[in-house]
Amino acid sequence: MASGREDADVLVVGCGPAGAAAAYWLAEHGVRVLVAEKKHFPRDKTCGDGLTPRAVKQLEDMGLGDELSRYHRYDGLRATAHGRELELQWPTHPVYPRHGYVVRRRELDHMVARRAVAAGADLREGHEVTEPLMDGARLAGATIRDVESGETTEVRAKYVVVADGANSRFGRALGTARNRDWPYGTAIRTYWTSPRHDEPWIESALDVKDRHGNSMPGYGWIFPVGDGTINVGVGLLSTFKRFRDVNTSTVLDAYAHMIADRWGIDPGKPECRATSGKIPMGGSVGPKTGPGYVVVGDAAGSVNPFNGEGIDYAYETSRIAAMVLAEALAGDGDAAIDRYPGLLQDEYGQYFRVARLFARVIGRPALMRELSRVGIRSHTLMEWVLRIMANLLRPDEIGPAEAAYRAASAIARLAPRA
Ligand SMILES: Cc1cc2nc3c(=O)[nH]c(=O)nc-3n(C[C@H](O)[C@H](O)[C@H](O)COP(=O)(O)OP(=O)(O)OC[C@H]3O[C@@H](n4cnc5c(N)ncnc54)[C@H](O)[C@@H]3O)c2cc1C
Helix, strand or coil: CCCEEEEEEEEEECCCHHHHHHHHHHHHCCCCEEEEECCCCCCCCCCCCEECHHHHHHHHHCCCHHHHCCCEEECEEEEEECCEEEEEECCCCCCCCCCEEECCHHHHHHHHHHHHHHHCCEEEECEEEEEEEEECCEEEEEEEEECCCCCEEEEEEEEEEECCCCCCHHHHHHCCEECCCCCEEEEEEEEEECCCCCCCEEEEECCCECCCCCECCEEEEEEECCCCEEEEEEEEECCCCCHHHCCHHHHHHHHHHHHHHHHCCCCCCCCCCCEEEEEECCCCEECCEECCEEECHHHHCCCCCCCCCCHHHHHHHHHHHHHHHHHHHHHHCHHHHHCHHHHHHHHHHHHHHHHHHHHHHHCCHHHHHHHHHHHCCCHHHHHHHHHHHCCCCCHHHHHHHHHHHHHHHHHHHHCCCC
Protein backbone atom coordinates (compact mmCIF):
# COMPACT_ATOMS: atom_id res chain seq x y z
CA MET A 1 0.00 0.00 0.00
CA ALA A 2 1.51 3.33 -1.10
CA SER A 3 2.10 5.86 1.67
CA GLY A 4 1.73 8.99 -0.44
CA ARG A 5 -0.23 10.26 -3.38
CA GLU A 6 0.60 12.83 -6.05
CA ASP A 7 -0.74 14.05 -9.37
CA ALA A 8 0.92 15.06 -12.63
CA ASP A 9 -0.28 15.64 -16.16
CA VAL A 10 2.41 13.28 -17.42
CA LEU A 11 4.59 10.77 -15.60
CA VAL A 12 7.84 9.84 -17.38
CA VAL A 13 9.39 6.48 -16.49
CA GLY A 14 13.20 6.76 -16.63
CA CYS A 15 15.51 9.72 -17.26
CA GLY A 16 17.99 8.53 -19.88
CA PRO A 17 18.16 10.40 -23.20
CA ALA A 18 14.53 9.51 -24.02
CA GLY A 19 13.01 10.35 -20.63
CA ALA A 20 15.01 13.55 -20.16
CA ALA A 21 14.13 14.83 -23.64
CA ALA A 22 10.44 13.94 -23.11
CA ALA A 23 10.47 15.78 -19.78
CA TYR A 24 12.22 18.80 -21.33
CA TRP A 25 9.84 19.14 -24.29
CA LEU A 26 6.75 18.51 -22.15
CA ALA A 27 7.85 21.19 -19.69
CA GLU A 28 8.50 23.54 -22.62
CA HIS A 29 4.92 22.90 -23.76
CA GLY A 30 3.77 24.00 -20.29
CA VAL A 31 2.81 20.48 -19.17
CA ARG A 32 3.11 19.46 -15.49
CA VAL A 33 5.59 16.60 -15.81
CA LEU A 34 7.09 14.33 -13.16
CA VAL A 35 10.06 12.19 -14.24
CA ALA A 36 11.16 9.28 -12.06
CA GLU A 37 14.71 7.88 -12.39
CA LYS A 38 15.74 4.92 -10.28
CA LYS A 39 19.41 5.95 -10.11
CA HIS A 40 21.07 9.11 -8.82
CA PHE A 41 22.91 11.41 -11.23
CA PRO A 42 25.65 11.41 -12.22
CA ARG A 43 25.16 7.77 -13.22
CA ASP A 44 26.89 5.69 -15.87
CA LYS A 45 25.31 3.82 -18.78
CA THR A 46 27.07 1.30 -21.01
CA CYS A 47 27.51 3.14 -24.30
CA GLY A 48 29.95 4.17 -27.01
CA ASP A 49 29.31 7.82 -25.99
CA GLY A 50 29.19 8.84 -29.66
CA LEU A 51 26.90 11.70 -30.64
CA THR A 52 26.17 11.96 -34.37
CA PRO A 53 25.07 15.20 -36.08
CA ARG A 54 21.43 14.15 -35.53
CA ALA A 55 21.98 13.98 -31.76
CA VAL A 56 23.90 17.28 -31.77
CA LYS A 57 20.97 18.97 -33.52
CA GLN A 58 18.55 17.75 -30.84
CA LEU A 59 20.84 18.87 -28.02
CA GLU A 60 21.24 22.29 -29.63
CA ASP A 61 17.46 22.55 -29.99
CA MET A 62 17.18 21.87 -26.27
CA GLY A 63 19.47 24.87 -25.66
CA LEU A 64 22.55 22.80 -24.82
CA GLY A 65 24.83 23.93 -27.66
CA ASP A 66 27.17 25.96 -25.44
CA GLU A 67 27.48 23.31 -22.77
CA LEU A 68 28.09 20.66 -25.41
CA SER A 69 30.94 22.65 -26.95
CA ARG A 70 33.02 21.98 -23.82
CA TYR A 71 33.29 18.31 -24.82
CA HIS A 72 35.29 16.53 -27.49
CA ARG A 73 34.14 17.51 -30.95
CA TYR A 74 34.96 15.39 -34.01
CA ASP A 75 34.59 15.89 -37.75
CA GLY A 76 33.82 12.49 -39.15
CA LEU A 77 34.50 8.81 -39.38
CA ARG A 78 37.68 6.95 -40.20
CA ALA A 79 36.66 3.57 -41.62
CA THR A 80 39.25 0.82 -41.48
CA ALA A 81 39.22 -2.63 -43.08
CA HIS A 82 41.67 -5.10 -44.58
CA GLY A 83 44.71 -2.91 -43.85
CA ARG A 84 43.24 0.21 -45.45
CA GLU A 85 41.63 3.33 -44.02
CA LEU A 86 39.42 6.14 -45.28
CA GLU A 87 38.66 9.42 -43.53
CA LEU A 88 35.11 10.55 -44.23
CA GLN A 89 33.91 13.95 -43.08
CA TRP A 90 30.31 14.29 -41.99
CA PRO A 91 28.31 15.47 -45.02
CA THR A 92 26.88 18.95 -45.45
CA HIS A 93 23.17 18.96 -44.70
CA PRO A 94 20.56 21.73 -44.51
CA VAL A 95 19.36 20.60 -41.08
CA TYR A 96 22.19 18.77 -39.30
CA PRO A 97 25.61 20.17 -38.30
CA ARG A 98 28.83 18.85 -39.80
CA HIS A 99 30.27 17.56 -36.56
CA GLY A 100 29.59 15.23 -33.68
CA TYR A 101 30.78 14.95 -30.07
CA VAL A 102 31.92 12.22 -27.77
CA VAL A 103 30.55 12.71 -24.26
CA ARG A 104 30.58 10.16 -21.48
CA ARG A 105 27.02 9.20 -20.61
CA ARG A 106 27.69 9.99 -16.98
CA GLU A 107 27.96 13.61 -18.02
CA LEU A 108 25.64 13.73 -21.01
CA ASP A 109 22.57 12.29 -19.29
CA HIS A 110 23.07 14.49 -16.24
CA MET A 111 23.33 17.56 -18.49
CA VAL A 112 20.02 16.84 -20.24
CA ALA A 113 18.29 15.95 -16.96
CA ARG A 114 19.39 19.31 -15.49
CA ARG A 115 18.05 21.04 -18.59
CA ALA A 116 14.66 19.36 -18.17
CA VAL A 117 14.54 20.51 -14.54
CA ALA A 118 15.48 24.07 -15.56
CA ALA A 119 12.57 23.99 -18.02
CA GLY A 120 10.19 23.06 -15.19
CA ALA A 121 10.17 19.24 -14.98
CA ASP A 122 9.93 17.67 -11.53
CA LEU A 123 12.77 15.10 -11.41
CA ARG A 124 12.75 12.39 -8.74
CA GLU A 125 16.15 10.75 -8.67
CA GLY A 126 16.53 7.50 -6.76
CA HIS A 127 12.89 6.65 -7.44
CA GLU A 128 11.99 3.43 -9.18
CA VAL A 129 8.68 3.07 -10.98
CA THR A 130 7.44 -0.26 -9.71
CA GLU A 131 3.87 -0.92 -10.78
CA PRO A 132 1.34 0.45 -13.21
CA LEU A 133 -1.82 1.96 -11.73
CA MET A 134 -4.78 0.91 -13.83
CA ASP A 135 -8.16 2.54 -14.18
CA GLY A 136 -10.00 -0.34 -15.82
CA ALA A 137 -8.05 -1.05 -19.02
CA ARG A 138 -6.42 2.37 -18.99
CA LEU A 139 -3.04 3.24 -17.48
CA ALA A 140 -3.59 6.00 -14.94
CA GLY A 141 -0.12 6.43 -13.43
CA ALA A 142 2.26 4.28 -11.43
CA THR A 143 3.62 3.54 -8.00
CA ILE A 144 7.11 4.92 -7.43
CA ARG A 145 9.42 3.74 -4.68
CA ASP A 146 12.16 5.73 -3.01
CA VAL A 147 15.09 3.35 -3.48
CA GLU A 148 16.78 4.39 -0.20
CA SER A 149 13.87 4.67 2.23
CA GLY A 150 11.58 2.14 0.55
CA GLU A 151 8.72 4.63 0.83
CA THR A 152 6.16 4.38 -1.98
CA THR A 153 3.99 7.01 -3.64
CA GLU A 154 1.09 6.63 -6.05
CA VAL A 155 1.53 9.06 -8.92
CA ARG A 156 -1.71 9.60 -10.79
CA ALA A 157 -1.15 10.95 -14.29
CA LYS A 158 -3.29 11.62 -17.35
CA TYR A 159 -0.59 10.08 -19.52
CA VAL A 160 2.60 8.09 -18.99
CA VAL A 161 5.76 8.10 -21.14
CA VAL A 162 7.54 4.75 -21.08
CA ALA A 163 11.27 5.59 -21.35
CA ASP A 164 12.84 2.83 -19.29
CA GLY A 165 15.40 1.64 -21.84
CA ALA A 166 16.21 -1.61 -23.64
CA ASN A 167 14.99 -4.01 -20.94
CA SER A 168 11.84 -1.93 -20.38
CA ARG A 169 10.35 -3.86 -17.49
CA PHE A 170 7.60 -1.28 -17.12
CA GLY A 171 6.81 -1.50 -20.83
CA ARG A 172 6.66 -5.29 -20.62
CA ALA A 173 4.20 -5.03 -17.71
CA LEU A 174 1.95 -3.06 -20.06
CA GLY A 175 2.31 -5.63 -22.81
CA THR A 176 5.06 -4.29 -25.09
CA ALA A 177 7.15 -6.96 -26.81
CA ARG A 178 10.03 -7.17 -29.25
CA ASN A 179 9.28 -8.60 -32.68
CA ARG A 180 11.47 -11.68 -32.47
CA ASP A 181 11.79 -12.03 -36.23
CA TRP A 182 13.63 -8.72 -36.44
CA PRO A 183 17.33 -8.32 -35.71
CA TYR A 184 18.79 -6.95 -32.52
CA GLY A 185 22.31 -6.14 -31.53
CA THR A 186 24.60 -6.63 -28.62
CA ALA A 187 27.59 -4.44 -27.84
CA ILE A 188 30.40 -4.27 -25.32
CA ARG A 189 32.74 -1.45 -24.39
CA THR A 190 35.36 -0.16 -22.03
CA TYR A 191 37.91 2.70 -21.89
CA TRP A 192 41.65 2.87 -22.30
CA THR A 193 44.02 5.77 -21.75
CA SER A 194 45.56 6.70 -25.11
CA PRO A 195 47.89 9.41 -26.43
CA ARG A 196 45.42 9.79 -29.34
CA HIS A 197 42.46 10.58 -27.05
CA ASP A 198 41.66 13.91 -28.73
CA GLU A 199 41.74 13.09 -32.43
CA PRO A 200 39.08 14.71 -34.62
CA TRP A 201 37.88 11.35 -36.01
CA ILE A 202 35.90 8.51 -34.57
CA GLU A 203 37.04 5.19 -35.97
CA SER A 204 35.13 2.14 -37.07
CA ALA A 205 36.61 -1.20 -38.10
CA LEU A 206 34.53 -3.13 -40.61
CA ASP A 207 36.60 -6.28 -40.33
CA VAL A 208 36.34 -7.38 -36.69
CA LYS A 209 37.49 -10.90 -36.06
CA ASP A 210 37.33 -13.31 -33.17
CA ARG A 211 40.60 -14.54 -31.70
CA HIS A 212 40.71 -17.41 -34.20
CA GLY A 213 40.68 -14.90 -37.06
CA ASN A 214 37.05 -15.57 -38.10
CA SER A 215 35.16 -12.54 -39.46
CA MET A 216 32.35 -11.24 -37.27
CA PRO A 217 29.20 -9.48 -38.56
CA GLY A 218 29.40 -6.17 -36.80
CA TYR A 219 31.95 -3.48 -36.21
CA GLY A 220 34.57 -2.34 -33.79
CA TRP A 221 34.74 1.29 -32.70
CA ILE A 222 37.21 3.67 -31.16
CA PHE A 223 35.66 6.92 -29.99
CA PRO A 224 38.20 9.44 -28.62
CA VAL A 225 36.72 11.05 -25.48
CA GLY A 226 39.20 13.94 -25.29
CA ASP A 227 39.80 13.44 -21.56
CA GLY A 228 42.87 11.23 -21.87
CA THR A 229 40.82 8.16 -22.78
CA ILE A 230 39.22 6.40 -25.72
CA ASN A 231 35.98 4.43 -25.67
CA VAL A 232 36.58 1.11 -27.42
CA GLY A 233 33.85 -1.38 -28.21
CA VAL A 234 32.43 -4.01 -30.50
CA GLY A 235 28.85 -4.42 -31.70
CA LEU A 236 27.41 -7.60 -33.20
CA LEU A 237 24.14 -8.46 -34.91
CA SER A 238 21.72 -11.25 -34.06
CA THR A 239 21.34 -12.16 -37.74
CA PHE A 240 24.62 -14.05 -37.51
CA LYS A 241 24.06 -17.83 -37.20
CA ARG A 242 26.59 -18.31 -34.40
CA PHE A 243 25.49 -15.13 -32.59
CA ARG A 244 24.54 -16.88 -29.35
CA ASP A 245 27.87 -18.70 -29.14
CA VAL A 246 29.99 -15.57 -29.44
CA ASN A 247 31.70 -14.36 -26.30
CA THR A 248 31.77 -10.59 -26.83
CA SER A 249 34.49 -10.10 -24.19
CA THR A 250 36.92 -12.20 -26.20
CA VAL A 251 36.02 -10.38 -29.43
CA LEU A 252 36.69 -7.04 -27.67
CA ASP A 253 39.94 -8.43 -26.34
CA ALA A 254 41.00 -9.51 -29.84
CA TYR A 255 40.07 -6.07 -31.20
CA ALA A 256 42.02 -4.30 -28.43
CA HIS A 257 45.11 -6.31 -29.34
CA MET A 258 44.57 -5.46 -33.01
CA ILE A 259 44.55 -1.68 -32.34
CA ALA A 260 47.02 -1.61 -29.44
CA ASP A 261 50.08 -0.32 -31.29
CA ARG A 262 48.27 2.24 -33.41
CA TRP A 263 46.41 3.72 -30.44
CA GLY A 264 49.14 3.27 -27.85
CA ILE A 265 47.02 1.26 -25.43
CA ASP A 266 47.85 -1.60 -23.12
CA PRO A 267 45.13 -4.18 -23.91
CA GLY A 268 45.58 -5.80 -20.51
CA LYS A 269 44.91 -2.55 -18.64
CA PRO A 270 41.54 -1.02 -19.48
CA GLU A 271 40.28 1.80 -17.25
CA CYS A 272 37.40 -0.36 -16.02
CA ARG A 273 35.77 -3.75 -16.56
CA ALA A 274 34.09 -4.05 -19.97
CA THR A 275 30.29 -4.00 -19.81
CA SER A 276 27.78 -4.96 -22.47
CA GLY A 277 24.16 -4.35 -23.35
CA LYS A 278 21.46 -5.58 -25.66
CA ILE A 279 20.27 -3.20 -28.37
CA PRO A 280 16.71 -3.56 -29.71
CA MET A 281 16.64 -1.88 -33.12
CA GLY A 282 14.66 -0.77 -36.14
CA GLY A 283 11.51 0.05 -34.17
CA SER A 284 11.22 -3.62 -33.20
CA VAL A 285 9.28 -3.10 -29.95
CA GLY A 286 5.57 -2.39 -29.89
CA PRO A 287 2.87 -1.37 -29.54
CA LYS A 288 4.11 2.23 -29.48
CA THR A 289 1.02 3.46 -27.65
CA GLY A 290 -1.74 2.05 -25.51
CA PRO A 291 -4.56 3.47 -23.43
CA GLY A 292 -2.94 6.29 -21.48
CA TYR A 293 0.69 5.84 -22.58
CA VAL A 294 3.34 6.26 -25.29
CA VAL A 295 6.63 4.37 -25.64
CA VAL A 296 9.90 6.14 -26.61
CA GLY A 297 13.63 5.51 -27.13
CA ASP A 298 15.09 2.04 -26.56
CA ALA A 299 11.84 0.96 -24.88
CA ALA A 300 10.33 1.26 -28.38
CA GLY A 301 13.37 -0.27 -30.14
CA SER A 302 14.27 3.13 -31.65
CA VAL A 303 17.87 2.39 -32.63
CA ASN A 304 19.44 2.63 -36.08
CA PRO A 305 20.17 -0.97 -37.22
CA PHE A 306 22.94 0.26 -39.52
CA ASN A 307 25.18 1.38 -36.68
CA GLY A 308 23.52 0.82 -33.28
CA GLU A 309 23.16 4.51 -32.49
CA GLY A 310 20.12 5.25 -30.37
CA ILE A 311 20.76 8.48 -28.45
CA ASP A 312 19.56 10.63 -31.35
CA TYR A 313 16.45 8.48 -31.92
CA ALA A 314 15.69 8.59 -28.19
CA TYR A 315 15.74 12.41 -28.31
CA GLU A 316 13.74 12.52 -31.53
CA THR A 317 11.01 10.02 -30.60
CA SER A 318 10.53 11.76 -27.27
CA ARG A 319 10.17 15.12 -28.95
CA ILE A 320 7.44 13.72 -31.22
CA ALA A 321 5.77 12.05 -28.22
CA ALA A 322 5.86 15.31 -26.23
CA MET A 323 4.19 17.12 -29.11
CA VAL A 324 1.28 14.66 -29.34
CA LEU A 325 0.91 14.57 -25.55
CA ALA A 326 0.73 18.37 -25.41
CA GLU A 327 -1.99 18.25 -28.07
CA ALA A 328 -3.83 15.54 -26.17
CA LEU A 329 -3.77 17.60 -22.98
CA ALA A 330 -4.77 20.75 -24.84
CA GLY A 331 -8.07 19.11 -25.76
CA ASP A 332 -7.50 16.61 -28.55
CA GLY A 333 -7.44 13.73 -26.05
CA ASP A 334 -6.48 10.22 -27.11
CA ALA A 335 -6.97 11.06 -30.80
CA ALA A 336 -3.67 12.97 -30.61
CA ILE A 337 -1.88 10.00 -29.02
CA ASP A 338 -3.24 7.70 -31.72
CA ARG A 339 -1.28 9.72 -34.28
CA TYR A 340 2.07 8.84 -32.67
CA PRO A 341 2.71 5.42 -34.34
CA GLY A 342 1.90 6.93 -37.76
CA LEU A 343 4.30 9.83 -37.16
CA LEU A 344 7.07 7.36 -36.27
CA GLN A 345 6.25 5.33 -39.36
CA ASP A 346 6.47 8.44 -41.58
CA GLU A 347 9.79 9.44 -40.07
CA TYR A 348 11.58 6.10 -39.81
CA GLY A 349 9.43 3.39 -41.43
CA GLN A 350 11.16 2.95 -44.75
CA TYR A 351 14.63 3.66 -43.41
CA PHE A 352 14.37 1.11 -40.61
CA ARG A 353 12.86 -1.47 -42.96
CA VAL A 354 15.86 -1.30 -45.30
CA ALA A 355 18.30 -1.20 -42.40
CA ARG A 356 16.75 -4.39 -41.00
CA LEU A 357 17.20 -6.05 -44.38
CA PHE A 358 20.79 -4.86 -44.47
CA ALA A 359 21.33 -6.40 -41.03
CA ARG A 360 20.20 -9.72 -42.53
CA VAL A 361 22.65 -9.42 -45.41
CA ILE A 362 25.68 -8.66 -43.28
CA GLY A 363 24.74 -11.47 -40.91
CA ARG A 364 26.65 -13.59 -43.43
CA PRO A 365 30.33 -13.11 -42.58
CA ALA A 366 31.52 -13.89 -46.13
CA LEU A 367 29.25 -11.22 -47.59
CA MET A 368 30.25 -8.69 -44.92
CA ARG A 369 33.90 -9.41 -45.73
CA GLU A 370 33.35 -8.87 -49.44
CA LEU A 371 31.28 -5.70 -48.97
CA SER A 372 33.88 -4.16 -46.68
CA ARG A 373 36.67 -5.16 -49.08
CA VAL A 374 34.94 -3.36 -51.97
CA GLY A 375 33.78 -0.39 -49.86
CA ILE A 376 37.12 0.46 -48.31
CA ARG A 377 38.63 0.98 -51.79
CA SER A 378 36.23 3.74 -52.81
CA HIS A 379 36.02 7.11 -51.06
CA THR A 380 32.89 8.11 -53.00
CA LEU A 381 31.10 4.87 -52.24
CA MET A 382 32.00 5.07 -48.55
CA GLU A 383 30.82 8.69 -48.34
CA TRP A 384 27.43 7.47 -49.56
CA VAL A 385 27.50 4.58 -47.15
CA LEU A 386 28.23 6.98 -44.27
CA ARG A 387 25.36 9.26 -45.29
CA ILE A 388 22.94 6.36 -45.53
CA MET A 389 24.14 4.63 -42.37
CA ALA A 390 23.96 7.78 -40.26
CA ASN A 391 20.58 8.73 -41.77
CA LEU A 392 21.98 12.01 -43.08
CA LEU A 393 20.77 12.07 -46.68
CA ARG A 394 19.78 15.54 -47.85
CA PRO A 395 16.15 15.95 -49.00
CA ASP A 396 17.36 16.21 -52.64
CA GLU A 397 19.20 12.90 -52.26
CA ILE A 398 16.25 10.94 -50.97
CA GLY A 399 14.91 10.31 -54.51
CA PRO A 400 18.07 8.60 -55.82
CA ALA A 401 18.54 6.97 -52.44
CA GLU A 402 15.12 5.37 -52.67
CA ALA A 403 16.29 3.63 -55.82
CA ALA A 404 19.39 2.45 -53.94
CA TYR A 405 17.17 1.30 -51.08
CA ARG A 406 15.05 -0.68 -53.48
CA ALA A 407 18.14 -2.33 -54.94
CA ALA A 408 19.42 -3.10 -51.42
CA SER A 409 16.02 -4.53 -50.50
CA ALA A 410 16.08 -6.78 -53.54
CA ILE A 411 19.56 -8.08 -52.64
CA ALA A 412 18.54 -8.56 -49.03
CA ARG A 413 15.44 -10.54 -49.99
CA LEU A 414 17.51 -12.81 -52.19
CA ALA A 415 20.07 -13.41 -49.48
CA PRO A 416 19.32 -16.59 -47.56
CA ARG A 417 18.95 -16.20 -43.82
CA ALA A 418 22.20 -16.69 -41.95
C1 LIG B 1 27.58 -0.95 -25.66
C2 LIG B 1 26.62 0.06 -26.26
C3 LIG B 1 27.14 1.11 -27.00
C4 LIG B 1 26.29 2.08 -27.55
N1 LIG B 1 26.86 3.13 -28.20
C5 LIG B 1 26.07 4.12 -28.67
C6 LIG B 1 26.66 5.29 -29.25
O1 LIG B 1 27.89 5.45 -29.30
N2 LIG B 1 25.83 6.23 -29.73
C7 LIG B 1 24.47 6.12 -29.67
O2 LIG B 1 23.76 7.02 -30.16
N3 LIG B 1 23.90 5.05 -29.08
C8 LIG B 1 24.65 4.04 -28.57
N4 LIG B 1 24.08 2.98 -27.93
C9 LIG B 1 22.62 2.95 -27.76
C10 LIG B 1 22.20 3.93 -26.65
O3 LIG B 1 22.92 3.63 -25.47
C11 LIG B 1 20.69 3.83 -26.37
O4 LIG B 1 19.99 3.85 -27.60
C12 LIG B 1 20.21 4.99 -25.48
O5 LIG B 1 20.80 4.93 -24.20
C13 LIG B 1 18.67 4.95 -25.35
O6 LIG B 1 18.21 5.89 -24.40
P1 LIG B 1 16.92 5.58 -23.51
O7 LIG B 1 16.68 6.80 -22.71
O8 LIG B 1 15.84 5.03 -24.35
O9 LIG B 1 17.36 4.38 -22.54
P2 LIG B 1 18.47 4.37 -21.39
O10 LIG B 1 19.62 5.18 -21.76
O11 LIG B 1 18.69 2.94 -21.07
O12 LIG B 1 17.76 5.08 -20.16
C14 LIG B 1 16.73 4.45 -19.42
C15 LIG B 1 16.71 5.08 -18.04
O13 LIG B 1 15.57 4.59 -17.33
C16 LIG B 1 15.95 4.26 -16.00
N5 LIG B 1 14.99 3.25 -15.54
C17 LIG B 1 14.82 1.99 -16.02
N6 LIG B 1 13.80 1.39 -15.39
C18 LIG B 1 13.30 2.30 -14.51
C19 LIG B 1 12.23 2.26 -13.57
N7 LIG B 1 11.45 1.19 -13.44
N8 LIG B 1 12.01 3.35 -12.81
C20 LIG B 1 12.79 4.45 -12.94
N9 LIG B 1 13.82 4.54 -13.81
C21 LIG B 1 14.06 3.48 -14.59
C22 LIG B 1 17.39 3.76 -16.14
O14 LIG B 1 18.09 3.84 -14.91
C23 LIG B 1 17.93 4.71 -17.21
O15 LIG B 1 18.47 5.89 -16.64
C24 LIG B 1 24.88 1.98 -27.37
C25 LIG B 1 24.36 0.92 -26.63
C26 LIG B 1 25.21 -0.04 -26.07
C27 LIG B 1 24.63 -1.17 -25.26
